[in-house]
Amino acid sequence: MTTLTFIKPDGEKTTVEATNGATVMEVAKENDMPMLAACGGSLACATCHVIVDEAWYEKSGEVCEAEEDLLDTAHGLTNTSRLCCQMKVSDDVDGMVMTLPPMG
Amino acid sequence: MSEVHTTDVAIIGAGPIGLFSVFQCGMLKMSCHVIDALPATGGQCTALYPEKPLFDIPAAPGINAVDLIERLEKQIEPFKPVIHLNQQVTELEKIDEHWYLSTSSGLKIQAKAVIIAAGTGAFGPNKPPLDSIEQFEGNSVHYMVQKREDFRGQRIVIAGGGDSAVDWALSLADVAAEVYVIHRRDRFRAIPESVAQMKALADEGKIELVIPYQLASLEGEGDKLKTVVVKTLDGDERRIEADHLLSFFGLATKLGPINDWGLDILNGVIKVEPSTCATNIEGIFAVGDIADYPHKLKLILSGFSEAAQAAHAAYLIVNPGQALNFEHSTTSGVPTL
């Protein structure tokens, strides 16, 4: 079983189990993480912004141009910012740690 | 006191599901007022993907989002809904047997029942989360520009990397004293010719592209901006003296006041009883993207069905003690109000 760790804006850490093939956004929503994901994963809102722990960024997958474009409208970007509706759960990201920015 | 509109049902949100709620209420002879923060109806369909085709609307395969909204408007026309645009519902309170809604433009609506079809919240500018930004709004911070002349001789910082940022950089280059464009990377999401023109102006020294920087903070006195502080991802800071900030990060939604009405809300969605779309507060229903129950699918299809469930349940509140005769539309036709 793959696990993912979310660090909420207040610093609380939650480790959850995730099914391979799901998107990280789906996993976050299923586990009631404080994340809007307003557009439901259709790459139209940037409210599923997460900051991937540096050690995991490379493994988090390719960032397509449409995701880069939408990241332009997210705030508080870092070098390891991703839109997590574009990240798939797989064995490669087992143990990945991500910080959730404040919901705004 | 301003005039109070009275109606059977007040619908918050004129997205596809708010519009179809008018239809379902209308078929049960209930009148509706609809309020939306956007200047047009259609919610996400209009604001986020007007030209995209939808393939999962029953019997309308491949329909463009704007066309879907146009058809919904046509479908509800016979019920003469009153649609109030460009304003957010900011207050909702119950006095005796009636609900009173107030909007950001001072409008008041009295209703017997309320249907919340607010999607992911009211659309508005996607504001950078800078501590003091609201202090400068109205004078030095702008999310849209009406008159270019307002900026003659002024020092302008434009933040963003899309069409609005590029177009205003081009337009203001001639009238403003200084124009800075802050963007986090070299690529702009705008018409290539415009981007090329902007880069040419930068080469000529008429404007300055401040790349790769993001807004970090704003400084000034009262509502007068003095300095825009920007940072790179590596923490390099630059301070730009400026009179105005034009912030162009597109639209975002905010649930805002809906959070304060005592509804059972978690992470932006309202818990409802799926068979009626009733919320935890009697007389308030929630439908569409904002309504949540186990295994909810955030689809227009589901929202349409929720609108029917909510209208039937609202009927009993709008018309207490009256029987609700279930009729197919083929039997009833389209009643006039």
Ligand SMILES: Cc1cc2nc3c(=O)[nH]c(=O)nc-3n(C[C@H](O)[C@H](O)[C@H](O)COP(=O)(O)OP(=O)(O)OC[C@H]3O[C@@H](n4cnc5c(N)ncnc54)[C@H](O)[C@@H]3O)c2cc1C
């Ligand atoms: C890119 C993209 C593609 C999509 N593709 C599909 C698809 O193929 N099929 C499908 O079924 N669905 C699709 N969807 C989802 C679909 O658009 C939504 O499910 C649908 O728009 C929800 O409708 P709604 O009326 O509940 O809310 P919305 O469309 O979000 O409308 C809510 C409205 O309420 C207003 N509002 C909120 N709060 C207030 C307030 N306090 N005062 C005043 N106004 C307020 C908002 O301004 C907004 O206009 C897609 C979404 C996106 C972003």
Ligand code: FES
């Ligand atoms: S959920 Fe909207 S972009 Fe990811």
